Amino acid sequence: MPTGDGKHKNLLLGFDKPSDYGKNTLYAAQTIGRTAGRIAKVQADHVLELNHELIPSGNFLDVTNTPYDFRGGQNLSSAISQNDGFDGAWVVNSKAGEAIVILTDEESGDQLRIFSERQGVVIYMMNSLEDGVYFARDNGLVGKA
Known part of the structure; x- marks a missing residue:
């Protein structure tokens, strides 16, 4: 989305809260845009161990000194x-009124803060686009990750 100074912020945010799912509803937030100049902060001491099919084993892995x-x-x-992208589930230290994920633009200082009292957040960040893969929003033109 263009800003007043002609720069593009490239942010898409969506939420999912179907009322018929009841009290165990998971809420989803999605951001799409550039990663250069962005800082991510996730309040999590552990991630879920995943097998080769990305299915959680039930074991928690300490994130200390890892990507x-x-x-x-x-x-x-x-x-x-450094990690060739991310596709995992962080076990968050959720506290009422505190953000579990904060994305900060280093240049502007703008922030996206995600709040939840749930115990986990799934984060997917790809390293690059495979040849022949394009974003639908670009009508088949070469997408920029």
Whole structure:
């Protein structure tokens, strides 16, 4: 989305809260846009261990000294490059009134804060587009990740 200064913020945010799911509803937030110059902070001490099909084993893995440690904030581009992307479930330290995920634009200081009292957040960040894969929003033109 263009801003008054002609720059594009590239943010799409959506929420899912079907009322018929009852009290166990999971809420989904999605952002799409550039990762350069963005800092991610995730309030989580553990991620779920996943098997080769990305199915959780039930074991918690400590994020300390791993690419999955976003507690102090990490540059997204750097983290994605070091780990070849992310596709996992963080076990969050959720507290009422505190954000579990914070995305910050280093240039503007703008932030997206996600609040939840749920115990987990699934995060997917791809490293690059495969040849021949295009975003639908670009009408088949080459997409930029």
